[in-house]
Amino acid sequence: MTVSDMTALIKELRHIVGEPNVLADPEDCQCYGFDASRLKGCPECVVFPANTQEVAAIIRLANRNRTPVFPRGAGSGMVGGAIANRRGLALVLTRMNQIFEIDADNMLAVVQPGVVTAMLQERARQLGLFYPPDPASLKFSTLGGNVAMGAGGPRALKYGVTRDYVLSLQVVLPTGSQIRTGTRTAKGVVGYDLTRLMVGSEGTLGIFTELVLRLIPAPQCTRTLSVLFADLDEACRAVNAILKQRVVPSTIELMDRETLRVVDRYLQLGLPAEAEAMLLIEVDGRPSEVDQDLRTIEQTCNRSTPMELRIAHTEAERELLWRARRSVSPALGKISSGKINEDVTVPRSEIAALIQFTRTLARKHHLTIVCFGHAGDGNIHTNIMLDRDNQDELTRAEHAVEELFCRVLELGGTISGEHGIGIAKSPFLEWELGSEGVAAMWRIKQALDPLDILNPGKMFQPDRAFFRP
Amino acid sequence: MTVSDMTALIKELRHIVGEPNVLADPEDCQCYGFDASRLKGCPECVVFPANTQEVAAIIRLANRNRTPVFPRGAGSGMVGGAIANRRGLALVLTRMNQIFEIDADNMLAVVQPGVVTAMLQERARQLGLFYPPDPASLKFSTLGGNVAMGAGGPRALKYGVTRDYVLSLQVVLPTGSQIRTGTRTAKGVVGYDLTRLMVGSEGTLGIFTELVLRLIPAPQCTRTLSVLFADLDEACRAVNAILKQRVVPSTIELMDRETLRVVDRYLQLGLPAEAEAMLLIEVDGRPSEVDQDLRTIEQTCNRSTPMELRIAHTEAERELLWRARRSVSPALGKISSGKINEDVTVPRSEIAALIQFTRTLARKHHLTIVCFGHAGDGNIHTNIMLDRDNQDELTRAEHAVEELFCRVLELGGTISGEHGIGIAKSPFLEWELGSEGVAAMWRIKQALDPLDILNPGKMFQPDRAFFRP
Numbered sequence: 001m002t003v004s005d006m007t008a009l010i011k012e013l014r015h016i017v018g019e020p021n022v023l024a025d026p027e028d029c030q031c032y033g034f035d036a037s038r039l040k041g042c043p044e045c046v047v048f049p050a051n052t053q054e055v056a057a058i059i060r061l062a063n064r065n066r067t068p069v070f071p072r073g074a075g076s077g078m079v080g081g082a083i084a085n086r087r088g089l090a091l092v093l094t095r096m097n098q099i100f101e102i103d104a105d106n107m108l109a110v111v112q113p114g115v116v117t118a119m120l121q122e123r124a125r126q127l128g129l130f131y132p133p134d135p136a137s138l139k140f141s142t143l144g145g146n147v148a149m150g151a152g153g154p155r156a157l158k159y160g161v162t163r164d165y166v167l168s169l170q171v172v173l174p175t176g177s178q179i180r181t182g183t184r185t186a187k188g189v190v191g192y193d194l195t196r197l198m199v200g201s202e203g204t205l206g207i208f209t210e211l212v213l214r215l216i217p218a219p220q221c222t223r224t225l226s227v228l229f230a231d232l233d234e235a236c237r238a239v240n241a242i243l244k245q246r247v248v249p250s251t252i253e254l255m256d257r258e259t260l261r262v263v264d265r266y267l268q269l270g271l272p273a274e275a276e277a278m279l280l281i282e283v284d285g286r287p288s289e290v291d292q293d294l295r296t297i298e299q300t301c302n303r304s305t306p307m308e309l310r311i312a313h314t315e316a317e318r319e320l321l322w323r324a325r326r327s328v329s330p331a332l333g334k335i336s337s338g339k340i341n342e343d344v345t346v347p348r349s350e351i352a353a354l355i356q357f358t359r360t361l362a363r364k365h366h367l368t369i370v371c372f373g374h375a376g377d378g379n380i381h382t383n384i385m386l387d388r389d390n391q392d393e394l395t396r397a398e399h400a401v402e403e404l405f406c407r408v409l410e411l412g413g414t415i416s417g418e419h420g421i422g423i424a425k426s427p428f429l430e431w432e433l434g435s436e437g438v439a440a441m442w443r444i445k446q447a448l449d450p451l452d453i454l455n456p457g458k459m460f461q462p463d464r465a466f467f468r469p
Numbered sequence: 470m471t472v473s474d475m476t477a478l479i480k481e482l483r484h485i486v487g488e489p490n491v492l493a494d495p496e497d498c499q500c501y502g503f504d505a506s507r508l509k510g511c512p513e514c515v516v517f518p519a520n521t522q523e524v525a526a527i528i529r530l531a532n533r534n535r536t537p538v539f540p541r542g543a544g545s546g547m548v549g550g551a552i553a554n555r556r557g558l559a560l561v562l563t564r565m566n567q568i569f570e571i572d573a574d575n576m577l578a579v580v581q582p583g584v585v586t587a588m589l590q591e592r593a594r595q596l597g598l599f600y601p602p603d604p605a606s607l608k609f610s611t612l613g614g615n616v617a618m619g620a621g622g623p624r625a626l627k628y629g630v631t632r633d634y635v636l637s638l639q640v641v642l643p644t645g646s647q648i649r650t651g652t653r654t655a656k657g658v659v660g661y662d663l664t665r666l667m668v669g670s671e672g673t674l675g676i677f678t679e680l681v682l683r684l685i686p687a688p689q690c691t692r693t694l695s696v697l698f699a700d701l702d703e704a705c706r707a708v709n710a711i712l713k714q715r716v717v718p719s720t721i722e723l724m725d726r727e728t729l730r731v732v733d734r735y736l737q738l739g740l741p742a743e744a745e746a747m748l749l750i751e752v753d754g755r756p757s758e759v760d761q762d763l764r765t766i767e768q769t770c771n772r773s774t775p776m777e778l779r780i781a782h783t784e785a786e787r788e789l790l791w792r793a794r795r796s797v798s799p800a801l802g803k804i805s806s807g808k809i810n811e812d813v814t815v816p817r818s819e820i821a822a823l824i825q826f827t828r829t830l831a832r833k834h835h836l837t838i839v840c841f842g843h844a845g846d847g848n849i850h851t852n853i854m855l856d857r858d859n860q861d862e863l864t865r866a867e868h869a870v871e872e873l874f875c876r877v878l879e880l881g882g883t884i885s886g887e888h889g890i891g892i893a894k895s896p897f898l899e900w901e902l903g904s905e906g907v908a909a910m911w912r913i914k915q916a917l918d919p920l921d922i923l924n925p926g927k928m929f930q931p932d933r934a935f936f937r938p
Contacts, residue, residue, distance in 0.1 A: 187886035196665030
């Protein structure tokens with residue numbers, strides 16, 4: 001786009017959203033030129049709409065000018081989904097941050113896309129209600145971003161993920177027309193399920209301007225225990241054994257040997273050197289139920305001779321048990337200047353096989369690979385630790401990632417459980433979906449966005465800068 | 470299609486699936502010319518493929534010949550979705566009826582589309598697992614049909630509907646190419662959610678040849694109670710009050726005054742004449758939990774002076790409580806030769822308003838309207854009773870349906886909670902979705918089915934024969 005075209009566009013944008021809600025100074029634009037992936041791509045201008053009509057007007061304008069539009073919430077995505085990789089406009093939805101309604105009778109919330117996830121959870125909690133999806137970023141990521149990326153979290157095992165809580169969306173389509181998908185009711189089968197098509201579409205099929213989210217009754221209490229194992233297989237077998245007892249914990253987090261060592265060094269916990277895996281398990285529900293679950297889990301774990309089993313009896317004890325898990329990210333930050341964090345997911349019965357494979361990979365490529373994550377749903381965050389200035393290590397890491405993805409697919413898994421594709425994983429989309437699968441998705445993209453205005457170069461095209469740590 | 474074209478096509482079909490698996494005799498074809506909607510449309514031939522490859526070959530052949538293909542399971546759909554309304558081929562999936570695998574560790578089942586829903590439930594139950602979706606037709610309807618129509622059922626309140634249990638589909642697209650959607654894992658965000666796009670697409674976007682379905686641990690026990698109210702509003706308020714106690718029953722069925730009268734006459738139950746509504750409530754889970762729920766429900770209902778509250782203490786008593794609910798359909802069959810059954814759904818808080826509105830409609834149009842259904846999720850089956858030979862009554866009923874749909878949409882509801890659109894409701898699609906919503910869906914249909922081969926004239930075009938009872 002020429003300078004004079006851009007000047008004219010900015011003028012029109014200011015007309016739509018008001019002078020202060022358009023940024024065009026390159027230094028301001030820089031602030032919207034990255035996300036949590038550390039990929040970079042600076043927009044030519046940044047616009048902050050206040051409502052659906054403004055979003056629609058911006059999109060129609062972009063279509064007339066063939067200007068790419070990059071929708072953005074908090075910019076906390078892990079795969080470069082919010083990066084302005086082809087210049088154009090960053091469309092930032094943080095001004096649209098109202099909770100319009102919490103309907104306690106029908107157990108739903110009506111919100112704007114810029115509401116921070118934790119805000120909704122807090123408001124729901126005050127009414128005895130519960131919005132379960134809990135991506136690690138929930139204190140700053142937005143609901144619009146969560147829905148666009150199909151965010152997950154530790155509670156998926158019992159409660160499902162973001163997509164399971166989206167009832168209805170108001171959407172501005174890539175051509176600027178407005179639709180409302182879904183219904184406010186639990187049931188509804190009128191036409192295609194565009195709600196679910198939009199969830200996880202990563203800003204390529206529409207911009208959500210209002211979300212109706214399902215809430216559920218809040219659990220009355222939560223109990224936590226941690227179990228340390230001298231054998232990884234034993235830990236994984238314990239996970240399946242617990243579930244076979246018909247106990248469905250709200251969370252089963254797993255930390256492998258490498259993770260435990262890094263965390264132990266960071267927190268000086270004095271964990272036994274032979275520890276090969278730790279499970280951190282939470283159950284929630286009514287007090288009687290939760291006590292019974294806790295006993296069942298304890299008995300099940302004790303059948304496989306754990307090194308240590310701790311039950312939190314107070315909130316302070318619970319915090320202590322979570323401390324190791326919560327310290328993983330800062331602890332990893334201490335040992336390396338960078339990392340590649342892959343959110344691969346395998347069938348629960350294959351978790352041990354996956355982690356064993358990462359050990360083989362680490363030896364083969366002379367890398368440190370740290371595995372932790374959500375054992376209940378098979379979503380294991382596989383972190384390859386990197387020195388950012390070591391190009392040779394980066395190349396070895398990239399090879400390791402490719403081998404990891406191959407193995408995950410062989411095990412019946414997926415290359416992304418909760419982060420999505422964006423730019424970072426777009427070269428691998430076809431590995432999982434096959435050429436016919438990608439072709440079908442691309443036909444849908446073209447049908448709804450004939451000019452490729454909305455978040456172009458994401459998901460489908462490998463516009464990917466290779467340096468990711 | 471000319472006779473000689475059809476003869477050539479049949480020859481090719483016999484080559485694909487084998488001689489005995491193609492029916493071309495008009496009398497045989499008649500048997501595949503209707504479904505539970507009582508709409509009619511006879512195919513020119515009927516083909517029974519055995520596997521994915523055969524389905525794909527048939528679809529490619531149909532594309533070459535521009536022959537419409539009408540996929541079909543048990544033909545138990547309520548909206549004419551399986552009707553061959555434009556001649557062509559009926560593609561019947563009942564030969565593909567194998568349960569390939571029940572993976573107890575990962576809690577999933579791999580099945581062919583022709584498996585009858587109750588069969589999977591029984592096989593899962595034997596392993597302590599549970600497939601919750603329970604459309605009324607489950608003893609004869611197929612899983613492929615359930616997924617294609619997005620089938621619901623009474624258990625939706627606690628357990629969700631069919632769409633919540635579909636992990637992955639093998640799909641033959643309308644052009645004959647094959648894709649696999651979704652993953653075997655609970656989490657997965659790679660590309661667009663084509664699984665959910667396919668669920669409820671009513672045979673217009675693809676033919677499912679293999680389904681991976683999620684299972685959950687089976688509840689240990691179930692308890693049932695029935696409550697009779699002298700006031701409809703009171704019954705509806707009780708539903709919300711129960712849910713506010715954080716008790717989520719597996720089922721809350723509601724029968725209105727008209728339903729109770731019809732059933733009472735049929736079964737000679739001796740129900741009090743002043744009874745205005747009955748709730749039939751089931752809770753499931755662990756024994757201690759279920760007993761506690763039952764007490765909470767009893768206390769909550771007793772706060773609103775019900776006429777009668779009965780708790781089933783034995784399986785025989787449970788059967789007795791369910792008898793009234795299960796007799797609704799045969800009892801309605803006794804009072805009229807026909808009916809229009811609309812599966813409208815409103816937010817739970819609006820159920821009383823909806824039923825009151827049907828009473829107004831009944832008076833205005835001199836009709837008998839009987840309401841019963843799933844109060845927990847707002848899905849109220851609204852039955853307009855008809856004499857099939859009375860054209861005047863039919864016209865009044867059609868007007869009443871249109872007014873009903875308007876009111877349902879005003880109340881924030883949907884015109885179909887679980888039956889779908891098919892032919893019967895296609896004239897009303899735009900009422901709910903708006904022209905932009907329908908246009909977006911039609912663009913997706915065209916993108917995946919450029920020749921309009923798969924189930925043409927369904928959902929979108931009002932090819933509807935008006936006589937529906």
